[in-house]
Amino acid sequence: MPARPEVVFAGTNGGALDRVEDYEAAGGFRALAKARAMAPDDVIAELEVSGLRGRGGAFFPTGRKWAFVPKPEQLAKPHYLVVNADESEPGTFKDREIILRVPFRFLEGCLIAAYAIQSQHVFVYIRGEYEREFEVLRDALEAMRKRDLLGEITVVLHRGAGAYICGEETALLESLEGRRGQPRTKPPFPAIAGLYAAPTAVNNVESITTVTSVLELGAAEYATLGVENSTGTRVFSLSGDVVTPGNYELPHGITLRELIYDVGGGVPGGRDLKAIIPGGSSTAILTASEIDTPLDFDSLVKAGSSIGSAGVVVIDDRCCMVQLGIRVSQFYEHESCGKCTPCRVGTRWLTQILQKIEDGRSSQADLDLLLSVCDRILGKCLCPLGDSDAIAVASYVDRFRDEFQAHIETGRCPLGGDSSLEGILAPSAQHERHLHEVVHA
Secondary structure (H helix, E strand, C coil): CCCCCCCECCCCCEECCHHHHHHHHHHCHHHHHHCCCCCCCHHHHHHHHCCECCCCCCCCCHEEEEEHHCCCCCCCCCCCCEECCCCCCCCCHHHHHHHHHHHHHHHHHHHHHHHHCCCCCCEEEEEECCCCHHHHHHHHHHHHHHHCCCCCCCCEEEECCCCCCCCCHHHHHHHCCCCCCCCCCCCHHHHHHHHHHCCCCEEEEEHHHHHHHHHHHHHHHCCCCCCEEEEEEEEEEEEEECCCCCEEECCCCHHCCCHHHHCCCHHHHHHHEEEEEEECCCCCEEEECCCEEEECHHHHHHCCCCCCCCEEEEECCCCHHHHHHHHHHHHHHHHCCCHHHHHHHHHHHHHHHHHHHCCCCCHHHHHHHHHHHHHHHHCCCHHHHHHHHHHHHHHHHHHCCCHHHHHHHCCCCCCHHHHCCCCCCCCCHHHHHHHHHHHHC
């Protein structure tokens, strides 16, 4: 076994809070004490008043989700909290920094959530490649146990095996139970019959960590942040062709222009902005002309896209949209669990047709077929994986059809050898270096 790395992580105010005592001295666990002084239903009500919505693709109200979990007297089974830390969405890399920088804040949110749904069992399903993050959480939990901060709550860290499909909540539950990670049919929903067929709340890392902030500030104060229907702040993962990539916690409603140019420093090398993926690879692309779109749920839906996981990918004028489509579709084809035919077969078809267009072997009928396959995937899969591929690819054609037509009419890529996808849909080298310096300072 390799030697365990030395880990130093930054606290909520940027200082080194690598001990539980330091976190407590900085005000840590006050939100937990506040929650435990309330009735569980009152904690849920506080979340509902705050307007907090899940920080994943569905953007479902967190308080309402917890309210769906039956009370122990209504359903005499163990209750479970399952935290999805299997961060795999291309363009998104926030969970790892939350865990590395503020592990106690995250775990405090876990304990608040467990109290609210009256659960004594917390499972954190963490991405298998996150070895360093796993070590940080393990050490943080051990420190909390020694100070008797966990009470009667059992927290289990479960390492995944690198399957994107396990980011889907029911596939995650299947994997957690020791079976192949494939989506379940719904209903029943996890709130009623989740882990081990018992009542279960499933939330992601950012959602759970934000719960701590809601209890600290108070629901009314938290609701003043952001905009209507998208309250509070969001951690935006900014990557791609941008000067200063990274994770930035900002209020909902900030525009893409402000994030990319004021915060991220703009497009490097003086190149022109071509497109933006606003919420991770599974969301519809936007053009440079849509750069003043606010980053909140309603505004992005109005623009024909989604806030998704808030992974904002910046694309400059060198990028070939057909090549981008191939990269995205190859990912979803590879990660499909194969359980349903539209996803298993459809994602492969999309990749093959896009490759044919890029190679200059296509006709107008192939472009029509590409869009037809997208239509045959959408809404016909057990989970959103197949839909994600179809939504992304169809949006590339919709907003950059002239580029697809040029491939077909000229029999070659109009960008030639100048097209570059370096840094697209993956954390940039600059961000990786910055994270390494922070963790190993």
